[in-house]
Amino acid sequence: MKLVPLGDRVVLKQLEAEETTKSGIVLPGNAQEKPQQAEVIAVGPGGVVDGNEVKMEVAIGDKVIYSKYAGTNVKLEDEEYIIVRQNDIVAKVEG
Amino acid sequence: MKLVPLGDRVVLKQLEAEETTKSGIVLPGNAQEKPQQAEVIAVGPGGVVDGNEVKMEVAIGDKVIYSKYAGTNVKLEDEEYIIVRQNDIVAKVEG
Amino acid sequence: MKLVPLGDRVVLKQLEAEETTKSGIVLPGNAQEKPQQAEVIAVGPGGVVDGNEVKMEVAIGDKVIYSKYAGTNVKLEDEEYIIVRQNDIVAKVEG
């Protein structure tokens, strides 16, 4: 059983606090905009979204920083996921 | 008697809590945005919506996660349905 | 004396509660968005609306579900009508 995102949606799995600390990232808790580090689990096909051609720039396995405004939280077989638009992903973390 | 959606509208039937639990999905109750698992009952023809060409990506029988912002609830012959725009569907659930 | 809608406007006549119950539809009363079953009385010519070509998809006599956000209520010769944009009609009811 898996999540298959539509359009420019991306399925993310948030990195645990422990992992986050180990990797040297601290996520500041901010009420207005909560930046988050997560791993890309599934990537939508892109294509025309709201009349604009969207090319997907992230791939499964990427570590990303996203800005959680309107992400949708889902729990599937005891795992929690966040589904965001690619535009809500602001950067990849590499190296 | 059946619902025939217009444009990019999709008619959904929410999966019962029991089914949801059996299928391993738990829907978190969130006041701002209520993600929902549902089954696709009918799909509009797509076409030009607000000046943009919309291609329908879901099919009858698909299990989907949608983000209920502006869905319209209807009760027809004792069955409850939700009518959403395709853009409010964030992912399919497969497998 | 009749109402001739402009652009993508559609003149609707709300189905009475009795009719609604007989036809098996129950309209949930929701303060934010009131879905409504109604019959199409007159249909605007469509054409270019706000710069987008709009093709009318409903016809006189159609039973429709609409989402009453900004409809205009009018009483003409003791009959009440609602004038909506076609985009506020989410589905037809057939069969």
Place this chain on the structure above:
Amino acid sequence: MKLVPLGDRVVLKQLEAEETTKSGIVLPGNAQEKPQQAEVIAVGPGGVVDGNEVKMEVAIGDKVIYSKYAGTNVKLEDEEYIIVRQNDIVAKVEG
């Protein structure tokens, strides 16, 4: 002395309550949106408005229902007028 509307503006003269009652129209008083019956007094030239080509669909003498959101009220030589965009006119009343 006369009002010459610009762009897609239309000059209306509201029908008096007496006239309205005689013609069988009752205008419900609604705080959010006040539908109004009026007669078209002058019609702007249309043309490109906010980047969209607007074709004028109403003519002097038409009886219309308009939705008064942002109309501008003017009193000229003891007559009161309302100047609206054509898009605020939802239907003509004919017959």
Place this chain on the structure above:
Amino acid sequence: MKLVPLGDRVVLKQLEAEETTKSGIVLPGNAQEKPQQAEVIAVGPGGVVDGNEVKMEVAIGDKVIYSKYAGTNVKLEDEEYIIVRQNDIVAKVEG
């Protein structure tokens, strides 16, 4: 010393209450939208504004009715002016 408006801006000089009364116009004081009669003092060149080609439709000396939402008030050598976008001018007064 003079004001040279940019883009689709128009410099207006409000007609005095006395003049207004003499010319038969009464300007209703409305907190939400204050319609105003004024004389056109200077007209911007038009051209592309926010991506749309704007053609100037008013000329110096025109008497106009404008809708004062976001006009900018300026006092230059003891004269007060209002600078509005042409789109805030709803009609000319002729005759």
Place this chain on the structure above:
Amino acid sequence: MKLVPLGDRVVLKQLEAEETTKSGIVLPGNAQEKPQQAEVIAVGPGGVVDGNEVKMEVAIGDKVIYSKYAGTNVKLEDEEYIIVRQNDIVAKVEG
């Protein structure tokens, strides 16, 4: 050390009250929109901004009236500047 504006940004230096009075301009203090007289210090290159081609219409040394909605205040080597979009400049003052 100097400020080099990007896109359609313009760096302004507000004229002092003394200068303003000498030049015959009085700037009304208005809480909603504070019109300001200023001198143009630097002009961005223009080009495509938010998908629209913007041609710069002001030049270094111009005296301008601007509408301070979202200007950014900066202090550089004891001089204060305001950086605005060209669209926030409503007129030049000439003569």
Place this chain on the structure above:
Amino acid sequence: MKLVPLGDRVVLKQLEAEETTKSGIVLPGNAQEKPQQAEVIAVGPGGVVDGNEVKMEVAIGDKVIYSKYAGTNVKLEDEEYIIVRQNDIVAKVEG
């Protein structure tokens, strides 16, 4: 480990108050809009963003003034960064 911005995003490192004072820039603390001086650490590829072609105008090492509306704060290996859209950068500081 490094941040690789997507689209028109730019990774900034805020200049310390000491540096700021040394360089002669004082950043006024303003609740509505906090202008900030920062150094560009990484620049996204640009390309089509929201349907508009964006060309990146800043380069690594540039000193910039940005307007912090919706920037995302991230802490990576004990360094704090701000990720903004290029459009939130109003000027470069040169010389």
